[in-house]
Amino acid sequence: MRNFAALPVVIAGLVLVAATAVAADRTAPSKSHFVFKDAQGKTQSAEIVTKYQPNKIVYPFAKVDPKIDPKLRRAATIAEERAHAHSGSRCWHYVKEALVAAGVVSSRPKSELAKDAGQELVSSYGFKKLAVRDPFAAPVGAVLVYGAKRAPGHVEIRTRDGFVSDFRSKKPSPRPLLGVYAKS
Numbered sequence: 001m002r003n004f005a006a007l008p009v010v011i012a013g014l015v016l017v018a019a020t021a022v023a024a025d026r027t028a029p030s031k032s033h034f035v036f037k038d039a040q041g042k043t044q045s046a047e048i049v050t051k052y053q054p055n056k057i058v059y060p061f062a063k064v065d066p067k068i069d070p071k072l073r074r075a076a077t078i079a080e081e082r083a084h085a086h087s088g089s090r091c092w093h094y095v096k097e098a099l100v101a102a103g104v105v106s107s108r109p110k111s112e113l114a115k116d117a118g119q120e121l122v123s124s125y126g127f128k129k130l131a132v133r134d135p136f137a138a139p140v141g142a143v144l145v146y147g148a149k150r151a152p153g154h155v156e157i158r159t160r161d162g163f164v165s166d167f168r169s170k171k172p173s174p175r176p177l178l179g180v181y182a183k184s
Contacts, residue, residue: 078097143157
């Protein structure tokens, strides 16, 4: 008789263990999903990326515009040769030097702030503002001028595969683009 009295206790224990296992299985993370609780306490899951994505982000090459002064392309090459890997906060200085060395401008521009470069290039050196709003659409050799509220701004020259000032970059500056300038 003693064996029959213990039987309901054993059965109840087995049912409890099975119910716990089923509940744990529902919330247990699978190998393809990451399970977490969001800010509201709801259980959420996200797919786990396990394979390498072979498609790199590719930035478009710049086009050579035959209407633009070839000396600007030479200025881009000179700036690229003199540029560093990281910024030294001397973008307008390096762009000025490249423009003078390539013979694009006859004398060194006098403006101090990079965000004033476009205005000076147009008024004193015969540059024209191009109808380009996307830095990637700027032709090789174009001078891109960026603004900033309380900062001096940024200036860079478009190269075949990126942008250059006192440093090289595959991506344009994140600052607001004031204008793209070139000389015919």
